[in-house]
Amino acid sequence: MPEDPPPPSPPKIPEQPGPPARDGGAVVAERRVARTKPPSMYQVVMLNDDYTPMEFVVMAIQHYFQRDLETATQIMLKIHHEGRGVCGIYPKDVAATKVEMVLGAARRAGHPLQCIMEAA
Numbered sequence: 001m002p003e004d005p006p007p008p009s010p011p012k013i014p015e016q017p018g019p020p021a022r023d024g025g026a027v028v029a030e031r032r033v034a035r036t037k038p039p040s041m042y043q044v045v046m047l048n049d050d051y052t053p054m055e056f057v058v059m060a061i062q063h064y065f066q067r068d069l070e071t072a073t074q075i076m077l078k079i080h081h082e083g084r085g086v087c088g089i090y091p092k093d094v095a096a097t098k099v100e101m102v103l104g105a106a107r108r109a110g111h112p113l114q115c116i117m118e119a120a
Contacts, residue, residue, distance in 0.1 A: 040119065042095035046075075046102070047114040048083045056111055061087055064102050089120050 044065070046057065054076055061072035065087045079085035090098065095117040106113035 039091040041089050042092050042117045043089050043120045044087045044095050044098050044102075045084050045116050045118055046079050046087055047116065048079050049112050049114065052106065052111040052113040054080065056106070056109060057113065060102050060105060060113070064098055064105075087115075092117075 046061075057076045057079060058069070058072045061067050061075050062069065065072075067075065067087075075085045075087060088098070089095075099115050099117050102113070102115040106115070
């Protein structure tokens with residue numbers, strides 16, 4: 001009776017290139033801690049104009065930036081005297097939303113108030 005052929009040998013797995021082995025062939029993998037950086041912050045700035053009433057500016061600061069009357073008045077006076085005033089510092093998407101809300105309210109009221117955002 002003819003002999004059965006030997007079973008096929010398993011395929012050879014190519015060796016993975018890697019760092020040279022140290023300490024008897026042991027390889028140590030470093031674990032790096034993934035750190036997320038905080039989001040970039042942006043200032044929401046109102047600009048002075050000669051037409052928007054001061055009362056509207058104070059109301060907008062109180063409503064959209066949750067400031068009390070005294071703080072809102074101080075920010076409005078800074079805008080009036082220096083030409084610009086920072087209303088708050090927020091992440092980019094929040095700052096952009098606040099700018100759009102202030103500009104929308106000003107347009108609906110018929111005021112040319114300008115509100116911008118700048119990198120903090």
